[in-house]
Structure formats: C-alpha cells, structure tokens
Amino acid sequence: MAITSANQLELLQTAEAVAREKMIEPELVIEAMEDSLARAAKSRYGAEMDIRVKIDRKTGNASFTRVRTVMADDEVENYQAQVTVEQARPYLDDPKIGDEIIDIVPPVELGRIAAQSAKQVILQRVREAERDRQYEEFKDRAGTIINGVVKREEYGNIIVDVGRGEAILRRNEKIGRESYRPNDRIRAYIKDVRRETRGPQIFLSRTDPQFMAELFKMEVPEIYDGVIEIKAVARDPGSRAKIAVISYDSSIDPVGACVGMRGSRVQAVVGELQGEKIDIIPWNEDQATFLVNALQPAEVSKVVFDEEANKIEVVVPDEQLSLAIGRRGQNVRLASQLTGLDIDILTDEEESKRRQAEFNSRTALFMEALDLDEFFAQLLVAEGFTNLEEVAYVDQDELLTIDGVDGDTAAELQARARDVLEAKNKAALDAARALGVEDSLVEFEGLTPQMLEALAKDGIKTLEDFATCADWELAGGWTTVNGARVKDEGLLESFEVSLEEAQTMVMTARVLLGWVDPTELEGEPEADETEDDDDTPNQEAGA
Structure with a gap:
C-alpha cells in the first residue's frame, strides 16, 4: 500500500474518529501517525537515518524528509544523520553547528509488516494519550465519592466503569460479604490514583473510614458548609463505627444534626454501609472527656492519663466492664482508634x-x-x-x-x-565498679550510682559505650509491629529518664569525646533521633 495512492483526507478522518472514540485530542493521533510513518520509512531507507514525516493538517498530505544535522568534527558519530561543517558547505551557504540539511525523500510503500508495525505504533501512542487523560481527570478526585457501574469480577476484585475509565474495588475493600453482578450500580470512595505502566490505576474502597465521612458530608448540609466538622472516624466495616463531630455554631447540636429528623440522615448512611451501626460522638479538646464520650454507651468512673506513653487507663463499674470492652473488644478498639490512645480498662474492684x-x-x-x-x-x-x-x-x-x-x-x-540513700548509692557504685565501670562514666554528670549499675549489667562500662547508645535505648520507646504498638523497655526508664534527657546526655557524652562539634550542637537531637530511627525501623520516639 502506497501513501500516495490512498485518499489523503482519510488520514485526517481516521485521526478525528479515533480521537472522538478515545476522547483525546486529534493532534495526538496525527502525531502518532507521523511517528509510525517515520518508523516505516526508516525500515526502508535505513534505521540510522533521521527520517521525519509531516502530515498537513488541512489536506492530509504526508511529506517525507531526511534531516542531517551539522556537528563539530569530533562529535560526528552517525554519518547518516550528522555531517561536519565542511561536508555541509555544498548544501548550505554558511553552515554552522546545529544547522540542519533537509532533503525530500520519496514516500514509502507500506508492505504488510510495515503497515502492521505502523498500526501498533499508533495504537500504543493513543493508549498512552488515553492513560494520561484518565490520570489527569482522576488524580484530583482522590478522597471523594464516585458512582459507577460494575463491569465484571476478577478473582474477587470488582472492576467498575466510572465513565472515562475503569476503577478497581479490591475484595479487602468491600464491606463484609458484599457481592455484585454486572451492571449493578455502586458507590465507593476513591482511595488512591496512581500512574502505572499499564495506565492509571484508580483504587476504590468501601471500608475506608473516610468513605463514611464523605457520606455524612453528602447527607448533612452543615458538614458540607463547614459549620460542623468531622474530627475523627473509626470503623469496623459492616459492623460498627464511631464518628466524632464538633459544631462551630453554638446554636447547632452536632450530634442531632448528623442524626437528622427521626434519624433520617444517619439512616441514609447506615443503609449505604450495609446496616453498619454508627455511634455519633461529640468531640472535645480534653482527651479524657473525649475518651469518656468515645466509650459510650458504657459509663466511666475515672480516667488516668499517662502522657509519656500516650496511654490511658479507664476505670469503669464492675457491671459496665463487658459493655465498655464490647463484643470481641470492638467498643474499646474503636474508641482507641478514634482517640489515638492505647486504652486499658479496669473495673473499680481491680x-x-x-x-x-x-x-x-x-x-x-x-x-x-x-x-x-x-x-x-x-x-x-x-x-x-x-x-x-x-x-x-x-x-x-x-x-x-x-x-x-x-x-x-x-x-x-x-x-x-x-x-539509707547514701548506703544504697555506695552499694550500687561498688557493684558498678565491680562490673568494670570506668571512672570516665562514673564522673559523667547526670548518672546516679543505680543508673551506673543498670548500665554496667547491660555491658555499658565506658563513656564511649554510653555515647553510642540511642536515646530510646536509654529512655524506652514504642515500636509499631504489624500495626500494633509494642513497648521497648529502656535501660534507664525505671529511673524516669525522659527521651529529652536521654538525648541531652548522649549528645553531651559525644561532645566530651570530641565526636560532635559543640558549635553544631543546636538541632543535633533531631538529627540524632533520625539516625537512631534509621537503625531501628518503625521505632517511635518517646518513652
């Protein structure tokens, strides 16, 4: 098939048809055609040649040109596409480096293989343009709710038609045992939009806590207008959820507004979430008060807050214990997620x-x-x-x-x-020296004899040993393992040494040893903490 024998306007008509079908710019399709024809021409004239094709946007006429670029003598590598200044003189009056020699070449005959290759190039470029268009359209819609139609199910994952693209609802993002059939309408939360080699991937979720928050925003005008704010959400998808709200207008009850007349607003959300029970809780800046609200419907007798461990103890009447914990620990687990605190529940008797x-x-x-x-x-x-x-x-x-x-x-x-204290200090110091503690550590300010003994038992006997410690190793900390907070005991934690105090002592030891310039000490604790974190992944700062 020869380009010259084809209806030249057919190229433009084809480009417009493809552009309309894929909802992309016709210019992108024409550029893909030019690229595919150029590749076909290279296979005819030589792969090393710089063959370019230009399609007239009005007539559809395709012109083939060979381009050679003027280069410095020592920079010429491809003699089919590059020439020296001397070689360019017969073609250009005053050739300079960077000038181009353009020659018209005859149109190529597209054989079966060349035509198939050209088609693949065009399809590939069109697909890339379509992916870019989809990504640009959906990237700013992450965090919102979208309506779609179920297309098919693949290995438990639901493929959803969302208009100008497809989205995926993974099976672990479905509520309970939800099942869908093709052409079912579905509403979901756009959790993430990522650009991948296979095209933009739009990930949906119906279990994300923010899905419920967005549903409330749709049902409660006061939330949409910003009069009421959702401060925290915790969900056990398909079973129970807690949502904390606050009103910035004293005349509006945030809980009542979310419940609606005869529960109409909250019931609309419950219906969308497959009957998930929702506790609507007034948010409070005071953590103890907020926690008492979060543990509803259980009654709380007393709250004891440990700021260092970010942990809280709640005392409830004996008969309220099972209600506070909830079925399989659901109530206390949701309250913990809502407040961001580790909660221990005790009865009055305990x-x-x-x-x-x-x-x-x-x-x-x-x-x-x-x-x-x-x-x-x-x-x-x-x-x-x-x-x-x-x-x-x-x-x-x-x-x-x-x-x-x-x-x-x-x-x-x-x-x-x-x-008594002096006798204990003397005994502890003697025990530390017996374990091999050197005077450099004994004379270090801030360490008591009992601390020295504890350090010596762990093999820290010199100032150099002490200076290599991480702050959390001394003061203790928390490590996140599989989503759960695990306590790491610090060597000096029993002596109530805080993280900040441990940081100061370690940095002071490093300065005394000449490891750190004291003029650069400002800001070092943060750097030290970062360094320690690199050594211990997921280590949380704090005692």
Missing part, C-alpha cells in the same frame, strides 16, 4: 486492689528503710510520699504539715532517709 497494693508496698518501704511503725508509714503514704528521695530532699515545711510531726521529727526522718 483499680481498688491495685491502689491498695501500691499503698501497702510503699508503707512497707518506709517501715523497713526508716524504721517506722505501720501507722506513721501509712501517714506518709497518705500524704503523697512515694519514695525515699521525696522524704530526704523535700522542703521540711511539707513534712511539718503532717499531724504530729514537729521540727525534730522532720529532721530525724530526713536524716534517716539520707543515710
């Missing part, structure tokens, strides 16, 4: 037993160490004293507030406490 055990152990400590009778030791514990250090170094006026304690008694108590 909490009372634990407090009594702490009270008894502290009483026994004061009785043995300070040689006190049980009543006086209990009096100290009841006043809030928890260890010998507090008794030894507290301002004496605080001891005088205790009934029956005068100046002499207070002085005697502190003297006894200091004597």
